[in-house]
Amino acid sequence: MKKKSRASVVSALALALVICPGLSSCSKAQKAPGQNAAEPSTSEEAATEPAASAQGATTTGQSAENAKALLKAMSDYLAAQKTISMGFDSIFEVVSKDHQKLQLATSGTVELSRPDKIHTTRKSGFSDTEMIFDGKTVSILGKGQNAYVQADAPGTVDNLIDQLRDKFHRQLPGADLLQSDVYDGLMEDVTDIKDLGSGVINGQECDHLAFRAKDTDWQIWIHQGANPYPCRYVITSKGVDQAPQFTLEVRDWKVGGSPGASDFTFVAPAGAKKLDAKDIESLKDTSDLPDNYKIGATQ
Numbered sequence: 001m002k003k004k005s006r007a008s009v010v011s012a013l014a015l016a017l018v019i020c021p022g023l024s025s026c027s028k029a030q031k032a033p034g035q036n037a038a039e040p041s042t043s044e045e046a047a048t049e050p051a052a053s054a055q056g057a058t059t060t061g062q063s064a065e066n067a068k069a070l071l072k073a074m075s076d077y078l079a080a081q082k083t084i085s086m087g088f089d090s091i092f093e094v095v096s097k098d099h100q101k102l103q104l105a106t107s108g109t110v111e112l113s114r115p116d117k118i119h120t121t122r123k124s125g126f127s128d129t130e131m132i133f134d135g136k137t138v139s140i141l142g143k144g145q146n147a148y149v150q151a152d153a154p155g156t157v158d159n160l161i162d163q164l165r166d167k168f169h170r171q172l173p174g175a176d177l178l179q180s181d182v183y184d185g186l187m188e189d190v191t192d193i194k195d196l197g198s199g200v201i202n203g204q205e206c207d208h209l210a211f212r213a214k215d216t217d218w219q220i221w222i223h224q225g226a227n228p229y230p231c232r233y234v235i236t237s238k239g240v241d242q243a244p245q246f247t248l249e250v251r252d253w254k255v256g257g258s259p260g261a262s263d264f265t266f267v268a269p270a271g272a273k274k275l276d277a278k279d280i281e282s283l284k285d286t287s288d289l290p291d292n293y294k295i296g297a298t299q
Helices: 002-017 042-059 062-080 157-168 182-187 277-282
Strands: 019-021 083-095 101-113 117-124 128-133 137-142 147-152 192-201 204-212 216-223 230-237 245-255 273-275 293-295
Touching: 062 182, 062 192, 062 204, 062 216, 117 157, 137 157, 147 277, 157 277, 204 230, 273 277
Parallel strands: 147 273
Antiparallel strands: 019 293, 083 101, 083 245, 101 117, 117 128, 128 137, 137 147, 192 204, 204 216, 216 230, 230 245
C-alpha cells in the first residue's frame, strides 16, 4: 500500500505534464511515438544512471542523517495522533501546449480519526466537494451539482487512499501526510537528502528538508518543537517542461479531542441526486481540473 499511496501523488503531478487549457489538443513533445512525456528516453535513462549512482552516496552524511531523523520524528508524531484536523491551501501547476505554466488554487479541510474515518472538504473556482468515509462507505458530494456518489470501501484510511485512486481516479487531500507510516511512504526511491536548516511558514519556525527521488524532487517544512507537524509540502516533477509543482500548505493544525459520530456520517442534502459510482466523471465538482482544460493524449 505504501508504494501505491506514494505513487498516487506522483501520478497526480504527472497530469500537469500533459494538460492543455482550451479545446485544442496538446502540441507534440519531442519524444518517440507512444512514449509518455513524463518518461525519459532510453538515451536519457542511460545518461542519468551514473548520476543516480553518485547521488546515492549523498543519502548518508550528517545533513542526510539529520533530515531522516527529523522526517522520522514527524512520521512517528503523526502516527501517534488518534485525531487530526487541519485546513489547507494547495497549488497544482499545469503546463499549457504553448509552454505556459498555470496554477490551480484550492482550499479545504481535513478531519481524521484513526484508523478508519475521515471527512474532507475541497473548494476551488470550479469545484466544491465534500467526502466522508466512516470505515465502511465512502460518500462524495458535489455541492455545485447537488449530486453524490457512494461506494462500499471497508477498511482503513490507508486502504481508502488506494481505492480512491484506483476506482475513482481521485486523490485524498494530503494523502502522503495522512498514511499510518508517512516515513516509509515518502522515502521510497529517495536518492539524495538534505537538511537545509530553518524556514518560517505562516510565522512558525520550521525545519526545511529536501529530497530527490527518481521522478520527483520534494521538500517539506516541519514545525519545530514538541509538535512536529508538516507546515508545507512541495513536489516538483523534474523530468517535465517547466518543472510543474504541487504545493500543500497546512494551517489551523489541531490534534486530540473526540469528534462526534455525526462528523463522519453522511447526510444527503435536500433534493440531492444520487449517481451510480461508475458515473463519477459526470460529477464535475469532484474533478481536479476545470471544464475548459483537457488532458492531452500520450505523446
